[in-house]
Amino acid sequence: xxxxxxxxxxxxxxxxxxxxxxxxxxxxxxxxxxxxxxxxxxxxxxxxxxxxxxxxxxxxxxxxxxxxxxxxxxxxxxxxxxxxxxxxxxxxxxxxxxxxxxxxxxxxxxxxxx
Amino acid sequence: xxxxxxxxxxxxxxxxxxxxxxxxxxxxxxxxxxxxxxxxxxxxxxxxxxxxxxxxxxxxxxxxxxxxxxxxxxxxxxxxxxxxxxxxxxxxxxxxxxxxxxxxxxxxxxxxx
Numbered sequence: 001x002x003x004x005x006x007x008x009x010x011x012x013x014x015x016x017x018x019x020x021x022x023x024x025x026x027x028x029x030x031x032x033x034x035x036x037x038x039x040x041x042x043x044x045x046x047x048x049x050x051x052x053x054x055x056x057x058x059x060x061x062x063x064x065x066x067x068x069x070x071x072x073x074x075x076x077x078x079x080x081x082x083x084x085x086x087x088x089x090x091x092x093x094x095x096x097x098x099x100x101x102x103x104x105x106x107x108x109x110x111x112x113x114x
Numbered sequence: 115x116x117x118x119x120x121x122x123x124x125x126x127x128x129x130x131x132x133x134x135x136x137x138x139x140x141x142x143x144x145x146x147x148x149x150x151x152x153x154x155x156x157x158x159x160x161x162x163x164x165x166x167x168x169x170x171x172x173x174x175x176x177x178x179x180x181x182x183x184x185x186x187x188x189x190x191x192x193x194x195x196x197x198x199x200x201x202x203x204x205x206x207x208x209x210x211x212x213x214x215x216x217x218x219x220x221x222x223x224x225x226x227x
Binding site for chain 2: 031032034036041042043044045046049089091093100101102103104105106107
């Protein structure tokens with residue numbers, strides 16, 4: 001059974017700092033991995049999708065990497081801003097089919113202080 | 115930009131009552147999903163739906179739950195007889211075929227009293 005773990009559970013940084021969020025998964029046979037942002041009481045916003053054959057994806061100040069063989073992904077946020085404050089979720093999809101379920105981690109709650 | 119929509123945003127119901135949560139997926143997507151998040155816990159998969167049938171379901175999705183795509187645009191989750199432990203945020207998601215990225219709706223907060 002796939003287990004997804006995110007470290008740290010919470011992170012508080014001053015504005016402008018670069019930071020790294022970590023995600024690990026137990027079964028390396030994944031189809032893809034998605035990073036989401038969740039604001040309090042709100043839905044999930046997809047930030048980046050990395051296919052299993054890719055090593056990284058970039059969108060603006062966000063860069064996600066994937067090391068499938070070691071079961072790890074990182075989300076790098078450059079020059080953090082108070083508006084980045086949210087919970088960041090990592091989720092993986094099994095290999096068998098493109099329509100299969102996402103398995104989520106517990107999330108990292110990020111606070112960026114002005 | 116196309117988005118997944120869900121109604122209602124908040125539903126309060128009494129234990130034992132039936133509820134129907136509604137979703138309008140992104141129009142050209144082929145895969146549809148329901149997930150839930152109990153307060154303070156992980157997002158959990160409930161069910162996926164493709165080609166007018168359930169393609170996968172979790173152990174949470176028991177006989178009290180059902181899904182339907184009644185008219186080619188809406189996607190619904192029915193809970194037949196709600197329990198207190200069904201209180202959660204329910205998210206609908208949809209996905210295309212090629213990249214298989216899942217897009218989530220804003221959620222319906224279900225409170226069972």
